[in-house]
Amino acid sequence: MCYNLNKGDGSVAQLERALASGARSRGFKSPQTRFTLKREGKTVKVYIEGCEIELIQGDITEQETEAIVNAANEELIPGGGVDGAIHRKGGPVILEELRAKYKRCPTGEAVITKGGNLKAKHVIHTVGPIYKDGKSEEPELLKKAYQNSLKLALDYDLNSVAFPALSTGAYGYPMKEAAEIALKTVYDFLKKHKAPKKVVFVLWKEEHYQVFAETLKSLITSLEV
Ligand code: APR
Numbered sequence: 001m002c003y004n005l006n007k008g009d010g011s012v013a014q015l016e017r018a019l020a021s022g023a024r025s026r027g028f029k030s031p032q033t034r035f036t037l038k039r040e041g042k043t044v045k046v047y048i049e050g051c052e053i054e055l056i057q058g059d060i061t062e063q064e065t066e067a068i069v070n071a072a073n074e075e076l077i078p079g080g081g082v083d084g085a086i087h088r089k090g091g092p093v094i095l096e097e098l099r100a101k102y103k104r105c106p107t108g109e110a111v112i113t114k115g116g117n118l119k120a121k122h123v124i125h126t127v128g129p130i131y132k133d134g135k136s137e138e139p140e141l142l143k144k145a146y147q148n149s150l151k152l153a154l155d156y157d158l159n160s161v162a163f164p165a166l167s168t169g170a171y172g173y174p175m176k177e178a179a180e181i182a183l184k185t186v187y188d189f190l191k192k193h194k195a196p197k198k199v200v201f202v203l204w205k206e207e208h209y210q211v212f213a214e215t216l217k218s219l220i221t222s223l224e225v
Pocket residue numbers: 058059060061071072073077078079080081082083084085128164165166167168169170171172173202203204205208
């Protein structure tokens with residue numbers, strides 16, 4: 001069954017009302033792909049080529065995916081936000097491994113360590129761009145940060161990865177623009193590589209989750225025939 005999400009007021013609330021009523025999942029067909037969009041509780045899921053993109057509101061350090069992604073800095077020195085939370089919960093072994101293996105991590109690149117006391121076995125540390133004006137290669141660098149994190153996940157045979165909204169805190173990237181890049185980059189990667197099997201976006205605040213849900217809806221709608 002194919003439902004046209006262009007109908008109605010186009011809001012996330014409308015999307016969620018539509019998904020909550022009647023069928024629990026809806027299929028869409030496009031020339032490039034076939035996917036379903038499903039809502040379970042406070043989670044939105046999209047299935048692409050046998051892989052899943054999931055949006056949740058929560059704390060990335062609580063995720064049980066095989067890897068979680070850290071929003072790090074080039075010096076790999078523990079900071080605040082996601083970085084601080086990961087180092088606090090994961091314990092000192094993460095920093096010890098970073099110090100032993102890597103000097104620094106240029107913006108857009110990614111490195112990997114064990115997860116220490118975290119539920120996730122691995123932490124992928126990537127560095128998103130500091131937002132200036134949107135014309136200083138920030139979109140390309142943000143895209144690279146997601147791509148290189150996903151490539152590391154493939155290199156290490158990791159089936160599930162959780163991302164925060166990279167660069168949208170201390171680094172000041174506007175949430176809507178960051179969400180568009182994040183979702184499109186992950187979507188394109190999954191379509192091409194058919195792995196990792198599950199990518200979760202963990203959004204810290206309700207309004208961040210809403211922006212991601214709305215952006216995901218627009219992405220799906222734009223791909224719908
Ligand atoms: N789980 C999920 N998301 C979180 C969490 C958490 N525990 N804590 C914060 N966030 C959200 C923020 O609200 C923001 O939307 O993660 C997003 C990224 O914010 P930051 O962690 O500040 O990351 P970033 O903007 O990429 O800045 C990186 O901050 O902590 C320093 O060392 C880090 O210098 C680097 C810079």
